[in-house]
Amino acid sequence: MxxxxxxxxxxxxxxxxxxxxxxxxxxxxxxxxxxSHSRSSVLQGLPFGGVPTVLAINVVMWLLLLLIFSCLRKAAWDYGRLALLMDNDSLTSLFYGEQSEKEKSPSESSPSDAENKDVGFCSWLTSLYHMKDEEIRSKCGLDATTYLSFQRHIILLMVVLCLLDSFLWLHSVFALLYFIITALCMAHHSSRLEYREDEKVARTLMVTSIPKEISDPGLITKHFHEAYPSCTVTDIRFCFDVRKLMKLDSERRKAMKGRLYFTGKAQKEGKIMIKTHPCAQIFCCDICEFQQVDAEQYYSELEEKLTDEFNAEKNRIALKKLDVAFVTFRDERMTASHKWEVDYAPAPSDII
Known part of the structure; x- marks a missing residue:
């Protein structure tokens, strides 16, 4: 026991x-x-787990990026519009004296009006709310207008998503409702997109192997009238060798951009001297003491020289005729092929 x-x-x-x-x-x-919890990377010793601190840091960084963007935008103000206007001065308009509606729209707005609307350091913040789509299109082009329209619709969808957030994943009905709203919103965005098919291109054929001695469009019109009585020719454009002219035009545009850049810079910093020799930018060649010239005067003289060469080459273009011509008919049905191969002529900008 x-x-x-x-x-x-x-x-x-x-x-x-x-x-x-x-x-x-x-x-x-x-x-x-x-x-192990005390060794966590979460901010400790701060109220609410450091969330207000992180939020404050994000706001400060956002303001810093906003300031940097404003400085960069102020330095390159209206550069996009300048490039847009210079690109619209195409060789097609120089030869034929025609401009499409797309090329005419940027020049219709007055530059002084645009300058008065955006002269402050952060005035672009208020311009976002009172600028119309027509003004944005004339200043930045059609692509910018389309992109901003898409962003507006996306913001609207995000607002709807926030309102339906507590019910969206609760029942499939709300998910279907949001899908319908998204489809309608994107349909409204697509309806505002402008798509224009160039009817003149669809009615134009490229004819090759034309004798270079033929310079009268009436002879080609007579040929088509006799060979194809049902076809009516409305326009004939001969092609020329413009390779040298394109090179001169490109150099002329570069000189013009350089002149405009140094003109604006000289107004702020005074006279600017540069070295024009190709080897002047190499460090080891700096001992050669290349001559310095006034940047604004150099690019002005270079632009004037290239403009004279461009005009002289333009006057000689008639002597560089090719055996190619673009023939435009009255109706697209007249360009249909019958027992022979026919391709639509490419856009003039692809050739010129």
Whole structure:
């Protein structure tokens, strides 16, 4: 009986020790979890887990980026419009004296009006809200208007998503409703896109192997009238070798951009001197002491020289006639092929 009692007491004592060991193990595990949590990368010692601090840092960085963008925009103000206007001065309009509606639109707006609307350091922030799509298109082109319209529709969809956020994933009905709203919103955006098919290109054929001695469009018109009585020719344009003219035009545009750049810079910093020798920018060749010239005067003289060469080459273009001509018919059905292969003529800009 005593043995049984001693065994019972020994077993109870062992169970108590095991229980205490278990508590110690649990305490060790809890301390270990606490220490690992204390080594977390989350901001500690700050209210609300550091969320207001992170938000303040994001706002400060956003203001910094906004300031940098304003400085860069002020330095390159109206550069996009300048490039847009210069690109519209195409060789096609120089030869034929025609400009499409796309080429005419940027020049219709007065430059003084654009300058008065955006002269401040951050005035573009207010211009975002009162500028019309026509003004944006005339200043930046059709692609900018289309992109901004798409962004407006996306913002509207995000607002709808925020309003339906608590119900959107609750039932499929709200998901279907949001899908319908998205489809209608994108359909409204697509309806405002302008797609114009050039009917003149569809009615124009490129005719090759024309004798270079033929310079009268009336002879070609007479030929088509006799060979194809049902076809009516409305316009004929001969092609010329303009490779040298294109090179001169490109150099002339570069000189003009350089003149405009240094003219604006000279108004702020005064007279600017540059070295025009190709090796002047190499560090080891600086000991040669290349002559410095006035940047504005250099590019003005270079532009004038290239303009004279361009005009002289333009006057000689008539002597560089090719055996190719573009023939435009009155109706697209007249250009249909019958037992012979016919391809639509490429756009004049692809050739010129």
């Amino acid at each position: 005593r043995g049984f009692t001693a065994g019972l007491e020994g077993g109870t004592r062992l169970d108590v020790r095991s229980f205490l060991d278990t508590l110690g193990l649990n305490n060790t595990t809890a301390e270990r979890c606490y220490h």
